[in-house]
Amino acid sequence: MKIGIMGGTFDPIHIGHLVAAETAREALGLDEVWFMPSHIPPHKAEAGFSGEERLHMVELAIGTQPAFRTLDIELRRGGVSYSADTMGELVAKYPHASFHFIVGTDMVNYLPKWERIEKLALLTRFAAVGRAGYKLDTSGLDALVAERIDHVDMPQLEISSTEIRDRLKKGVSARYLVPDNVYDYLRRSDAHAVHAPGTD
Ligand SMILES: Nc1ncnc2c1ncn2[C@@H]1O[C@H](COP(=O)(O)OP(=O)(O)OP(=O)(O)O)[C@@H](O)[C@H]1O
Numbered sequence: 339m340k341i342g343i344m345g346g347t348f349d350p351i352h353i354g355h356l357v358a359a360e361t362a363r364e365a366l367g368l369d370e371v372w373f374m375p376s377h378i379p380p381h382k383a384e385a386g387f388s389g390e391e392r393l394h395m396v397e398l399a400i401g402t403q404p405a406f407r408t409l410d411i412e413l414r415r416g417g418v419s420y421s422a423d424t425m426g427e428l429v430a431k432y433p434h435a436s437f438h439f440i441v442g443t444d445m446v447n448y449l450p451k452w453e454r455i456e457k458l459a460l461l462t463r464f465a466a467v468g469r470a471g472y473k474l475d476t477s478g479l480d481a482l483v484a485e486r487i488d489h490v491d492m493p494q495l496e497i498s499s500t501e502i503r504d505r506l507k508k509g510v511s512a513r514y515l516v517p518d519n520v521y522d523y524l525r526r527s528d529a530h531a532v533h534a535p536g537t538d
């Protein structure tokens with residue numbers, strides 16, 4: 339089995355994440371892609387939406403693609419979600435699977451700063467999907483890590499969760515930037531009352 343791991347904060351999930359996962363799935367012939375919300379992201383501020391809310395929105399978003407699954411391993415483990423810990427657990431649990439960690443090119447440039455990156459690169463390959471504004475740059479990476487990266491071209495979608503959160507706060511529509519059912523959830527949920535006052 340070839341498994342794509344789509345790790346992220348998903349605060350909230352948007353169509354950039356879905357297109358990245360689908361493009362990597364097709365380009366690399368992945369059998370499944372597992373969407374894995376982090377508990378506490380290692381390199382940025384804690385998420386605004388709770389883990390439960392983020393996981394629920396991911397479930398809503400992937401609903402119609404049979405090759406997509408959710409994985410709550412990091413939410414259940416708690417603490418800071420270091421990928422080396424997670425992939426160590428997954429490789430031990432699924433010794434016959436080959437893993438492909440899907441990351442935007444913005445994250446590839448940060449790979450040297452990831453916790454135990456050399457160990458992580460032995461546990462998984464990386465699928466680097468092109469993210470608007472970030473050219474793939476592997477010059478700062480050890481050869482061992484660089485050769486574990488597969489570049490995947492994807493349609494450039496200049497969308498981020500930060501932008502969605504800003505829109506919610508300002509009461510500006512995020513329709514079509516997130517799947518319809520996530521959009522409905524954001525409008526209706528309690529989370530929405532906290533994060534986007536006055537947009538109903
Ligand atoms: N529009 C996009 N195109 C390609 N890759 C993306 C896009 N948005 C996010 N990604 C990738 O998806 C993964 C998870 O991203 P994350 O959940 O942090 O979303 P984000 O939009 O970058 O969030 P934020 O704006 O809060 O930092 C990362 O590897 C990131 O590079």
Ligand SMILES: O=C(O)c1ccc[n+]([C@@H]2O[C@H](COP(=O)([O-])O)[C@@H](O)[C@H]2O)c1
Pocket residue numbers: 344345346347348374376379380381382419420421422445451452453
């Ligand atoms: O393990 C690390 O040091 C590490 C550093 C930065 C990011 N990651 C993982 O990369 C994925 C995308 O990160 P983010 O911050 O864009 O949500 C997510 O699964 C993070 O846990 C992992």
